[in-house]
Amino acid sequence: QKEVEQNSGPLSVPEGAIASLNCTYSDRGSQSFFWYRQYSGKSPELIMSIYSNGDKEDGRFTAQLNKASQYVSLLIRDSQPSDSATYLCAVNQGSFGTSYGKLTFGQGTILTVHP
Amino acid sequence: DVKVTQSSRYLVKRTGEKVFLECVQDMDHENMFWYRQDPGLGLRLIYFSYDVKMKEKGDIPEGYSVSREKKERFSLILESASTNQTSMYLCASSTRETQYFGPGTRLLVL
Numbered sequence: 015q016k017e018v019e020q021n022s023g024p025l026s027v028p029e030g031a032i033a034s035l036n037c038t039y040s041d042r043g044s045q046s047f048f049w050y051r052q053y054s055g056k057s058p059e060l061i062m063s064i065y066s067n068g069d070k071e072d073g074r075f076t077a078q079l080n081k082a083s084q085y086v087s088l089l090i091r092d093s094q095p096s097d098s099a100t101y102l103c104a105v106n107q108g109s110f111g112t113s114y115g116k117l118t119f120g121q122g123t124i125l126t127v128h129p
Numbered sequence: 130d131v132k133v134t135q136s137s138r139y140l141v142k143r144t145g146e147k148v149f150l151e152c153v154q155d156m157d158h159e160n161m162f163w164y165r166q167d168p169g170l171g172l173r174l175i176y177f178s179y180d181v182k183m184k185e186k187g188d189i190p191e192g193y194s195v196s197r198e199k200k201e202r203f204s205l206i207l208e209s210a211s212t213n214q215t216s217m218y219l220c221a222s223s224t225r226e227t228q229y230f231g232p233g234t235r236l237l238v239l
Contacts, residue, residue, distance in 0.1 A: 046226045048227070057219055058219070060227060102171075102172070115160045115228065116177060
């Protein structure tokens, strides 16, 4: 069973702090990695994708990928109460030609940013 | 802007009823997916389709079937609804690997 594991949480950080969300995956052949944000009662929305080792920054969000360690993380700088949500890590485990873009999702980490 | 729509936001059905959930995307995506999401269990893939009339089972296909007669439309069918199918159902579409989700249908089976 190919797995994606996230730090269980819930995670609570004060406003303005850095929130760090972590994810590990089991399939070394994985090529594509995604972070989705899901507000309570809403559907997941894509916030970051990363394909190469290293860091990828988008505004207050930074995704980090280390394929050797099979680890992907999401950092949220200057956290705001509006960042309070469940964050889902998703991995495309296998080549696109065989997987048809199927993603395996982690269980999600609930983040609360308190004022 | 990618748009994925689902036929209902909330649905209440009785045990044994046949239930149809519809999903439509307007971006000409090849791939479409049906998930259910339950507390503590995360997102679980029920079925997906990579082309018209093509379908593949996901991780939990039992009790469900799907239909894709047109590229933009992917239907999930609960052949005989049961109480353990009470859940949030999410449809997604993708071209290559980025999946875009619809708003979800919260189904209650009594």
